[in-house]
Amino acid sequence: MESSKVKETYNATEKEVYWQKFWEEANINKFNPSSSKELFTIDTPPPTISGALHLGHIYSYSQAEVIARFRRLAGFNVRYPMGFDNNGLPTERLVEKERNIQGHNMPLADFVKICLEVTDQYKEKYSRLWKSLGLSVDWDLEYSTISSESQKLAQTVFKELFEKRAIYQKEAVALYCHRCRTSVAQAEVEDQERDSVFYDIAFSEENNDNLIIATTRPELLPACVAVFVHPDDQRYTGVVGKTVKTPFGKKISVLADDKVSIEKGTGAVMCCTYGDETDVYWVRQYNLPERIILGKNGKFLEIAELPEISSKSIVEGRKIIVAKLRKLNAITDERPIKHNVGVHERCGTPIELLSTKQWFIKMLDKKEDLLKAGQKIKWHPSFMLKRYEEWVSGLKWDWCISRERFFGVPIPAYTCDSCDHIYLPNENNFPIDPKIQTEVLSCPKCQKGNLIPEKGVLDTWFTSSLTPDINNIFPTNNQLAEKLYPMSLRPQGHDIIRTWAVYSILMGLYRHQEIPWRELMISGHILLRKGEKISKKTGGGQFKPEDVIKNHSADAIRYAMYGASLGRDAFYDEQEVKKGKKLVVKIYNAGKFILSHLTDFSKDNIANQPELETLDRWIIYRSYVVAQKMAKEFEKYEYNKARILFENFFWSDFCDNYLEIVKGRLWNEEKSSEKYQSAQYALYLTYLNILKIISPFMPHITEEMYHAKLLANNRIISQTDSGFFASLEEQTSIHLTAWPIDQQNISLTEEELLGVELMLTTIAEARKYRASQQLAMNVIIPSFTVNGKKKAELLLKPFLADLLFVIKAEKVVF
RNA sequence: GGGUGAUUAGCUCAGUUGGUUAGAGCGUACGGUUCACAUCCGUAAGGUCGCAGGUUCGAGUCCUGCAUCACCCACCA
Numbered sequence A: 001m002e003s004s005k006v007k008e009t010y011n012a013t014e015k016e017v018y019w020q021k022f023w024e025e026a027n028i029n030k031f032n033p034s035s036s037k038e039l040f041t042i043d044t045p046p047p048t049i050s051g052a053l054h055l056g057h058i059y060s061y062s063q064a065e066v067i068a069r070f071r072r073l074a075g076f077n078v079r080y081p082m083g084f085d086n087n088g089l090p091t092e093r094l095v096e097k098e099r100n101i102q103g104h105n106m107p108l109a110d111f112v113k114i115c116l117e118v119t120d121q122y123k124e125k126y127s128r129l130w131k132s133l134g135l136s137v138d139w140d141l142e143y144s145t146i147s148s149e150s151q152k153l154a155q156t157v158f159k160e161l162f163e164k165r166a167i168y169q170k171e172a173v174a175l176y177c178h179r180c181r182t183s184v185a186q187a188e189v190e191d192q193e194r195d196s197v198f199y200d201i202a203f204s205e206e207n208n209d210n211l212i213i214a215t216t217r218p219e220l221l222p223a224c225v226a227v228f229v230h231p232d233d234q235r236y237t238g239v240v241g242k243t244v245k246t247p248f249g250k251k252i253s254v255l256a257d258d259k260v261s262i263e264k265g266t267g268a269v270m271c272c273t274y275g276d277e278t279d280v281y282w283v284r285q286y287n288l289p290e291r292i293i294l295g296k297n298g299k300f301l302e303i304a305e306l307p308e309i310s311s312k313s314i315v316e317g318r319k320i321i322v323a324k325l326r327k328l329n330a331i332t333d334e335r336p337i338k339h340n341v342g343v344h345e346r347c348g349t350p351i352e353l354l355s356t357k358q359w360f361i362k363m364l365d366k367k368e369d370l371l372k373a374g375q376k377i378k379w380h381p382s383f384m385l386k387r388y389e390e391w392v393s394g395l396k397w398d399w400c401i402s403r404e405r406f407f408g409v410p411i412p413a414y415t416c417d418s419c420d421h422i423y424l425p426n427e428n429n430f431p432i433d434p435k436i437q438t439e440v441l442s443c444p445k446c447q448k449g450n451l452i453p454e455k456g457v458l459d460t461w462f463t464s465s466l467t468p469d470i471n472n473i474f475p476t477n478n479q480l481a482e483k484l485y486p487m488s489l490r491p492q493g494h495d496i497i498r499t500w501a502v503y504s505i506l507m508g509l510y511r512h513q514e515i516p517w518r519e520l521m522i523s524g525h526i527l528l529r530k531g532e533k534i535s536k537k538t539g540g541g542q543f544k545p546e547d548v549i550k551n552h553s554a555d556a557i558r559y560a561m562y563g564a565s566l567g568r569d570a571f572y573d574e575q576e577v578k579k580g581k582k583l584v585v586k587i588y589n590a591g592k593f594i595l596s597h598l599t600d601f602s603k604d605n606i607a608n609q610p611e612l613e614t615l616d617r618w619i620i621y622r623s624y625v626v627a628q629k630m631a632k633e634f635e636k637y638e639y640n641k642a643r644i645l646f647e648n649f650f651w652s653d654f655c656d657n658y659l660e661i662v663k664g665r666l667w668n669e670e671k672s673s674e675k676y677q678s679a680q681y682a683l684y685l686t687y688l689n690i691l692k693i694i695s696p697f698m699p700h701i702t703e704e705m706y707h708a709k710l711l712a713n714n715r716i717i718s719q720t721d722s723g724f725f726a727s728l729e730e731q732t733s734i735h736l737t738a739w740p741i742d743q744q745n746i747s748l749t750e751e752e753l754l755g756v757e758l759m760l761t762t763i764a765e766a767r768k769y770r771a772s773q774q775l776a777m778n779v780i781i782p783s784f785t786v787n788g789k790k791k792a793e794l795l796l797k798p799f800l801a802d803l804l805f806v807i808k809a810e811k812v813v814f
Numbered sequence B: 001g002g003g004u005g006a007u008u009a010g011c012u013c014a015g016u017u018g019g020u021u022a023g024a025g026c027g028u029a030c031g032g033u034u035c036a037c038a039u040c041c042g043u044a045a046g047g048u049c050g051c052a053g054g055u056u057c058g059a060g061u062c063c064u065g066c067a068u069c070a071c072c073c074a075c076c077a
Helices: A012-025 A055-073 A089-099 A108-133 A148-163 A218-223 A277-285 A314-327 A364-376 A384-393 A460-464 A467-472 A475-480 A494-512 A545-552 A554-561 A574-596 A603-607 A614-635 A639-668 A674-694 A699-706 A724-729 A750-773 A789-807
Strands: A039-041 A077-079 A167-177 A189-205 A210-215 A224-229 A243-245 A251-256 A268-272 A331-344 A352-361 A378-380 A414-416 A451-453 A487-493 A517-523 A708-710 A716-718 A781-785 A809-813
Touching: A012 A108, A012 A554, A012 A699, A055 A077, A055 A108, A055 A487, A055 A517, A055 A545, A055 A554, A055 A614, A055 A639, A089 A108, A108 A545, A108 A554, A148 A167, A148 A460, A148 A467, A148 A494, A189 A218, A189 A314, A210 A218, A210 A268, A218 A224, A218 A268, A218 A314, A224 A277, A268 A277, A277 A352, A314 A331, A364 A384, A364 A494, A378 A384, A384 A494, A460 A494, A467 A487, A467 A494, A487 A494, A494 A517, A545 A554, A545 A574, A554 A574, A554 A699, A574 A639, A574 A674, A574 A699, A574 A708, A574 A716, A603 A674, A614 A639, A614 A674, A614 A750, A614 A789, A639 A674, A639 A750, A639 A789, A674 A699, A674 A724, A699 A708, A699 A724, A708 A724, A750 A781, A750 A789, A789 A809
Parallel strands: A039 A077, A224 A251, A378 A517, A487 A517, A781 A809
Antiparallel strands: A039 A487, A167 A352, A189 A210, A189 A243, A189 A331, A224 A268, A243 A251, A414 A451, A708 A716
């Protein structure tokens, strides 16, 4: 009696870890700078350390990954590093939250130390997840944007650009968050709808009439430097150019400007320093004085006419002023409204405009160059170029690169307190932190004053826009040192085109007079069902990447991620992951079946190619054609189309048709016969090609099957040091083999191709017939008629035996 | 208000330079297998391709307008 059959299955959870360890130990992804192959360099996005990784990361990082793997197989010397952007405000926020501390009320050195500690833990966590996904990154090329090398580079670039006069310092109005106590970039501001009150406030004219202005910010009244009306507004033509008094007695002039909207409020608006960007524009345009009433801590300064609000917060000050205005009967109307307020995305505090000294990089006079540079780069998908152009054309400000924060690259500058000379230290001393410089330096220019250290740090985009340079000067580049610029590919998300892509291109133009990369691969976002965006804030709900990998395997989730087109937002669909899981099982089982019929197949069989049956030649030919088509899609970054090509070929052509047909010969023909050996040859070659072409998507199961071998008891095992395919192909990993290119020109004549086609349609017809008659498979059809007479008979001749087997018919008549 | 993308079967999506009866997976219905497949295979039902015009011998595909959704930007006194 036969022993009960133990079904064996592929234990993905276990084996994926096994192969990951193998790749690491065997240095499969190691970059070799002395290779003679053509270079393909990837400017991997260094993830910002600001919380846990989520499915969105898996989605976007999978995309560069599949390209890296394809390019390696296609014969390129791929340089695929990983970096970490572990400084700046988002990181500080994470550390402050996690450790329950505040950067601004503890010694700087302590805070930085804790930041490094925490970010190191996160680096570990991130790396582990990337490795568990099977990313083919060379981890020896890991960098961090806060490492002393990166800091040195950033400070050197700062000095370089300062000396080129591309960087300048200026007293300017910047977006400022009182809570975080720093200026912020435009990109860090988001809209939020808030309840507010629209007040009508009476200003008195010289003739004692009232001029009514409307505002939601009455607390800024002491900062009012002018009133504006529209030049075409009939109601106010008389007052333009005159002087009015605020309820608190300040005299200001009434000016006309077409930025005022006639319909809004009363049509008269006060200009305060600073309520919004229009105020900034007006102050500049009309050379108005500044009246600063808010301090950097978000509290009111001393105001002569309103001593009671000094040191009060904005909200408290507003209450006091509204009460006072009511007493003065200056409020003629008030109505509650909802309106959008710009708030800091990290803390929700409304952003104020504050005039401070900031450092800027000139961008506005580089607009034309930026636009030209954008056109030199190949954008994938191409429409993303428009977004870039839209943003660059609309730029209004130079790039503010200074931040009054703690954990970042210090701005390497000193200012003389006597002559205002700006002193930048020698770059041999970089990285330096001027703040912790103990000795007092005297000004080299005037010899009198002391040098006051700059307290700010650089915007983290300053360093991350230098990732092509960080890669270019990486210590182990050896003979490729400083020869990696420009890089081949920058993969990144569409949300940071206006920051990372734009700033990197700007740096490239300043430093190298060249674009930083030849191609840009822009990925979309992954969304949860109801259109909810997954971000570090929302987490990704119930779907934690670690869990999905554990429950479904890395190959499965990777496969799911490759279902969406590049650049498009996609929904996370667990069905897709399950589909991936099924494909893994199918590849495993097909391999098991094939190995069981190749026990007597050896190197000799490969060397002495038998006279191939037409059908066998067809399936081999198809595998090369599909490989070639997939390669074209990969080159266009259309990995999802490559996936579809594979699916159709593997599942339908190979498994459902070819394997089912060829079973007839495998079961019935003599092992020594040409017909049998032809089938073996085709199985070997085609399955190997299949493993190769799906390996960029599914690196684990393909490695598993490449190393699999059949045991005497008809079970298969797979180990690093053995394997049927591995020993015959003499490569230690499927990932070191070459993308299938037909060396022997296996082809089919037009007649033969027609024959295969006819055979497949005949099979389909026979199946239809069987289904309509509800015939079981063990019922033999005595005679099956094919339309087409002599021609059909001729075409089908080479396949007749195979055909009769698969449709279970005794004979075919024409 | 400006920009970009999307709108195709119940769901998630493909549809290459305009060319016969618009495809896949999942789901549904029915049947067959269990000697690669805790399964797998087959067959079928299901779509006026967001709406309205236009170009053309011919439009899911090109043009115009509109609608809806998403993202980005501007406005937010």
